[in-house]
Amino acid sequence: MIKQLKSFWEWVKIEPENLPEKVIWYYMVGIYGLYFLGAQHLLAPAIAWGMALYLIKKLWEQNEETPEAEKIRIPVGVWVWIICMLMMQVALVGSHIDFDMGMPRIVRSTINFFMRTWAMFALFPLMGCLKIRPKLIYRAACILAIQSIIFIIIGLIASEVLPRGLLYLSPLQKLGGVGAEYYNVFLYAIDGETGKLRLYLFTPWAPALGLVGNIYLFLTMQEPNKKLRWLGMLGSAAMVWGSDSRLGILCLISLPIIRWFLANFFKPFVQVSAGVSSVFAGMFGIQILTWYKDFRAQFDGQRAGSSRVREVLGQIAVYRWSTDAPIWGHGLLEPKGPPVVTNKPIGSHHTWFGLLFANGIVGFFAFAIPIAWSFIEFFIKAQRHDTAKVALGLILVLFMFSFAENLEALIYIFWPALVMMGIAFNEKLFA
Numbered sequence: 001m002i003k004q005l006k007s008f009w010e011w012v013k014i015e016p017e018n019l020p021e022k023v024i025w026y027y028m029v030g031i032y033g034l035y036f037l038g039a040q041h042l043l044a045p046a047i048a049w050g051m052a053l054y055l056i057k058k059l060w061e062q063n064e065e066t067p068e069a070e071k072i073r074i075p076v077g078v079w080v081w082i083i084c085m086l087m088m089q090v091a092l093v094g095s096h097i098d099f100d101m102g103m104p105r106i107v108r109s110t111i112n113f114f115m116r117t118w119a120m121f122a123l124f125p126l127m128g129c130l131k132i133r134p135k136l137i138y139r140a141a142c143i144l145a146i147q148s149i150i151f152i153i154i155g156l157i158a159s160e161v162l163p164r165g166l167l168y169l170s171p172l173q174k175l176g177g178v179g180a181e182y183y184n185v186f187l188y189a190i191d192g193e194t195g196k197l198r199l200y201l202f203t204p205w206a207p208a209l210g211l212v213g214n215i216y217l218f219l220t221m222q223e224p225n226k227k228l229r230w231l232g233m234l235g236s237a238a239m240v241w242g243s244d245s246r247l248g249i250l251c252l253i254s255l256p257i258i259r260w261f262l263a264n265f266f267k268p269f270v271q272v273s274a275g276v277s278s279v280f281a282g283m284f285g286i287q288i289l290t291w292y293k294d295f296r297a298q299f300d301g302q303r304a305g306s307s308r309v310r311e312v313l314g315q316i317a318v319y320r321w322s323t324d325a326p327i328w329g330h331g332l333l334e335p336k337g338p339p340v341v342t343n344k345p346i347g348s349h350h351t352w353f354g355l356l357f358a359n360g361i362v363g364f365f366a367f368a369i370p371i372a373w374s375f376i377e378f379f380i381k382a383q384r385h386d387t388a389k390v391a392l393g394l395i396l397v398l399f400m401f402s403f404a405e406n407l408e409a410l411i412y413i414f415w416p417a418l419v420m421m422g423i424a425f426n427e428k429l430f431a
Helices: 002-012 019-029 031-037 040-061 076-098 103-118 120-127 134-161 171-175 206-220 226-243 246-263 268-283 285-301 304-324 351-381 386-401 407-425
Strands: 166-169 184-186 188-190 197-199
Touching: 002 134, 019 031, 019 040, 019 134, 019 407, 031 040, 031 134, 040 103, 040 120, 040 407, 076 103, 076 120, 076 351, 076 407, 103 120, 103 407, 120 407, 134 188, 134 197, 134 206, 134 226, 134 407, 197 206, 197 226, 206 226, 206 246, 206 386, 206 407, 226 246, 246 386, 304 351, 351 386, 351 407, 386 407
Parallel strands: none
Antiparallel strands: 166 184, 188 197
16 A cells, blocks of 8 residues: 555656745645644745745845846736735734724734735745746645545545544644634534535635635646546545535636636637627526526525625624724724624625725725736736636636635635746736
């Protein structure tokens, strides 16, 4: 058995060529080990800041004698993320000053709610400016997806014996910084509303697995080895399906089609098809609208309680933002909401409402601008570059899940997608 595993590893592995590739490769193929240690959300920020310092060092050493292929450049798209995330920090400081929280609280919030979350939206695309081969990320994604198939089987078997999916609480919880849910080690849980089994695997909750499953689907689709590609796609789809995330399953079905349409937007066949579809949409507009309303009602009705809580959370967040702190926000999510939202934090379960509540209109646009920029740039580049097609799919996943999750809280599980975006930013527009 051990001999077969070693043979398989020799077949699938790609030897990293430099430090950034080693960091990405060993992190991604070792995610389950990190998860069982409870170390993922501690290591991800360390990688982000460490690689930023490494990049600065490489830039400092760069001179006219440096070969063109080895030179590092920071493209406009990455600068947009850097500048906008600095504005996010300005919003955080402004809100804390607004509510007289004091300098010690500003420092703690900067560490916990900027350096560990929002800053990584700039740092990981910046890491993508280093010499990292996309094929290494694709192969690592396939290996992780194959590992996930094994753990899905283990989880399904274990659920028949152990209905409570919590295995243990990582001893690293003593380090603090975030809530206990980030140190809990689950493989699965039983949904309290529907009674269904929902897989967690290496994520803190089931919908987060739906998010990363869709992320890894777009990464594994680019693997050149056919067998590994199909195994990787199967594992990614199984993650989404096992999470029982409504949005995750919707994205799994729709986003590959949408990505294909956008990446081929200027081809005559696609434009003619779009024109014909527009005609039919105009002819059957009322029926389509009725179908959408029925679909939305069925979508919400699958977990009516969850949908109601999310809706009320959004209403409260927007009301409190508009009346209390429209410019800078409240600085932090409110830890405990009223009983009507089952005490869920105000500003949670929705990136945009969370931004308005915690960071105000300044924070809202500090995230909206780079998201819009990324989509436009990847849309244009995707007409020519395969790497940009991947990045286009990734930004679509993040945008869709921004309406159901606080993305900044989950960045530690999907950061390879941001590195991939950085690589796509580095591609020339018309090369």
